[in-house]
Amino acid sequence: MEHSHDDGRLSTKGVSLQELRDRLSEFASVRGWDRFHSPRNLLLALVGELSEIFQWKGEVARGLPNWTSDDKEHLEEELSDVLLYLVQLADVCGLDLGQAALSKMVKNAHKYPVVSSSPPSTGN
Ligand SMILES: Nc1ccn([C@H]2C[C@H](O)[C@@H](COP(=O)(O)OP(=O)(O)OP(=O)(O)O)O2)c(=O)n1
Numbered sequence: 001m002e003h004s005h006d007d008g009r010l011s012t013k014g015v016s017l018q019e020l021r022d023r024l025s026e027f028a029s030v031r032g033w034d035r036f037h038s039p040r041n042l043l044l045a046l047v048g049e050l051s052e053i054f055q056w057k058g059e060v061a062r063g064l065p066n067w068t069s070d071d072k073e074h075l076e077e078e079l080s081d082v083l084l085y086l087v088q089l090a091d092v093c094g095l096d097l098g099q100a101a102l103s104k105m106v107k108n109a110h111k112y113p114v115v116s117s118s119p120p121s122t123g124n
Contacts (some may be wrong), residue, residue: 017087017097018098021097036041037092039092039093042085042088043085043087049078053075
């Protein structure tokens, strides 16, 4: 269920990858863009958007303290572009991204078990 805000944004109680996938598929198809949305083109578009995140920002603190609302909105848009291209890439490859991500998290948990006696690790 969606509600429109005054600023034109939509709010949802939660959005599924499946909903994004279906809406993106419709978005591309009504514009005749399917033929451009090959896996390779979508990957290049994704990488292009990725490179714009935090451009010129230096180190960024959690929660983005002192950022203007314009800067936060811009970041939201860049992150959304990355997500939307990723969802489309998985779709045109015929993959179930949500299921794949859940399976990968299970694998990750086996690979990196919690060891309660050791201090937090910085990664691998
Ligand atoms: N062939 C395309 C072109 C765009 N989009 C969608 C996915 C992205 O969410 C958004 C990207 O649009 P732009 O390339 O216009 O990028 P920006 O919105 O970031 O604009 P700008 O680069 O001017 O900041 O549009 C898409 O699905 N397929």
